[in-house]
Amino acid sequence: MMQETAFGELHADEQLVHDFEMQRARDEVRLREILDSYPDKNNIDPDTLPSETWGLLAWEFMDLGLRDRILAGMFRHSLARAKKAMPIYEQSLAYVDVCPELFESMEQLVQIPVLVKDGLHGFRQKVRSNPSLLRPTDKAVLMTPYLSGGTGIDNQTVGKSTPTWISERDLERESLALAFRCFLPGGFSKAMKFMNFYNLAHKGGEEIKRAINHLGAQVFLPRRPEDSVEQCLEYMDLFGITALAAVPQSPRDKKGAPKGGAVSFDDLYARKAELFGSKGTVKSAFVTGFAIPESVINLAQRNSLNLFSTWGASEAIPGATSTVLGPPTRICKYNNQHLLYFPHYLAVMDLTGAQPRFCQPGEEGLLLVTTIARDGTLFINYAIGDRATVISNHCECGRTTPVIGKIRREDNPGELSSGGCRYA
């Protein structure tokens, strides 16, 4: 580890590594302090934890067994609360036999019903007529119903968004996790001047803004919806932007022209490539989507651009992340992302057999989202509609969570709405 005395003379990249290592060391101490303040760390009600807990890097580097017991302990509370305060589970016949008190390991998730949005047992239609089905009844706080992306698979699902109810504290929890467990390992720094191309009216956009604030960046420049690509580039130049967050490509109409007014990484780079990488001011890019396109990865490698991605959805942010900092031999780069536990738990499960099971390295399955800590909507074993492959359970970066990759949208409605036990 770098010495503090050498701080001022470090190369920029070394400085990032130094900051990250220092943060990680501090977080280990802090997490130990927090956990030690509980008489039984295997039975913590996540509602009682300070928000900063969710931004601690130490979670990823923790001993697997210890983390599993802590997670299971927290989840017992969330599951019990879900059964009691979430109408969608309260009214579910499938949940009658679910006993939270028997839950001791996250491996028992395979015994919990799978929540699906579409198909015979899906909640979409019910929730669209009664959005409160997804709102817990035990929290008398202001909540924002953030709508899902509406990226469905047929005319019954496309554009028919459902809400995730989110409180101010939920935003804080998720944005802290995004800041210190995704952005910091992704090479974002305090010194950066950041431009955000995500819509601030979306949950992701809002949380990116908060995360950048948590990092203490110098500039947060939002792209206004009316700003053209050319104007954005002008502002990037004017404010000396060094890092940005954007989708890789704009959605296109049939003629290949961008539609919907989005400004993507491609749009920006195509018009002013000299702003990026080793020759330009923009050194870091946070590009999300189901996968960073190979072209953007190749570009980052060719031009020394720090590039990483984080899996997230309005239902759960962050779920997994790739890194920029770490040993060159690590596998958690670009589209290979470490699962992040707390405040959510992502699992890759095979639902095609008689019983659901966790996928092993090399196997592909559905991504299931489980909420560990949230005032608002608690998703439990929710098949959000994405598929992923477990790449490895080991990574040279030292994180002890599985690495997943090849994340893509599930395009088979049957796969999502059938298999295993499910919400009914």
Next chain:
Amino acid sequence: MQVRMTIRITNFVGGKFHDSLDGAFSVSSPFFDYAVDVPNSCVLDLGDAFSVAKKAQVACASLSFEARREILKKAAERFIISDEELAHLVKMQGMPIRFVKQHAMYSRELFFHTANAAERRHGHALGHLGESMDVHGFELSLPPEGIAVAFIPPNDPAEAAFVLSHVVMSGAVIIIKPSQQEPYMALKIASLLTECGYPPGGINVVHWNTADATRSELTHFLLRDSKYRIFMGDYDSAHTMFASVENRNAKNCIFSAGKSKAIVDDGADLERTAESIIESSLYWTNNCVSTKSVIVVGEQNAKRLSEILERKFRDFMVGDPFNPDTTIGYVDEKTLDELEQVARGQNDFSYAHFHHNFVRVNKFQMNPLLVWLPHPDAESPFVSHEFPYTLAVMSVPTFEDAVHFVNEASGFLLEKKSMAVSLYATEASFTDFAKSNPGKLKSIIGLKSHLLFYNKPSTCLSPHLRHQGTDLTGFLSRPMTIVDSKI
């Protein structure tokens, strides 16, 4: 022992060979069991190309005239074409090897020629920043400010050298999209000129698969952000492309001489005229820039010329393009099918007369076809299309009728002009012709053509043709470049 392939198609951006950021695609020869991998560039690759091109502008425009000429001279000295490269070109183009070699070597001549032509017209003043190589005719007028883009067709190995030698002499910067059917020569010339001293980033080559729907935005992108848009080849494609992307700041330049016409005046030396027309129409490539229809003043002259042409057609040799004696190349099946359909249909309706029947020798080859049109007709497919190895001859009563017909049939370019018209007449030089024939000169003044070749054929870039123009704008009422072999 396996022969190692040295033909490798990459992008050429910022003076470096790059694979595309987004993979490659395979291009197969329509005629041989042969394929090459070609980068399938994405918008990010184009972003890189524009970025380095912008950066290179000052360095390119700042080169002195001598430095530019020196680059072309050096390129001419270093230009060689290997057997493997020739084989690649023959396989991709189907053109007989004797013409492939000849045209490839024109590249070398063009490097010399362009530098010399520039000096003759502009002297060393061309070296000043902000001036362009502004020449009427088929030489390019390239501004040193802004980025030029060019689309290069597959059927002529010399076209990249033609465009890029002008780029060098103009101190311009350019991004070239070669045809995917023959993507190699542009890459070769671009890298050669850069190696010879043109600033890296001044000449860039990017490839992509135009049949790939995910790449549909790239042409749009290239055309939208450029200042000068050059399209070499088929006019309809160029028009569709340029019309699809509005760019009021850009100048469009279409080099589409595939439907060129010849006017044969009464008294022209028919034997020599026939040789020149053949050189223009059939010694070129298999389906492009050449004379396609001949308008002869006087029916007897027309018939006589047809007989001479028919006789000379017999000398053409169909066969393996790799045979050095072969003079008729391979044509893709689809084009041959179309021609066969038209030719047989015309026969059925006695609309056109053929000196001999259409003969398809094999899957890819035909005997050259001479068509006699009893009545000049701009709508005839033999006038309006660019069929390979096909020449249409027709007669008109007067010289004025010939000019009228050419104008009627030439409204296809942006300015409703022909790219070039060849005029064959008796006089030794155009000046003599103009002085001796004031009535015909009056007709020529009304001729809608960018170029008028006098007693020498074609837009052929043969080094033997002296295509420096005599600007007679003071003599004629409209700008037109007269290319007179006697000057």
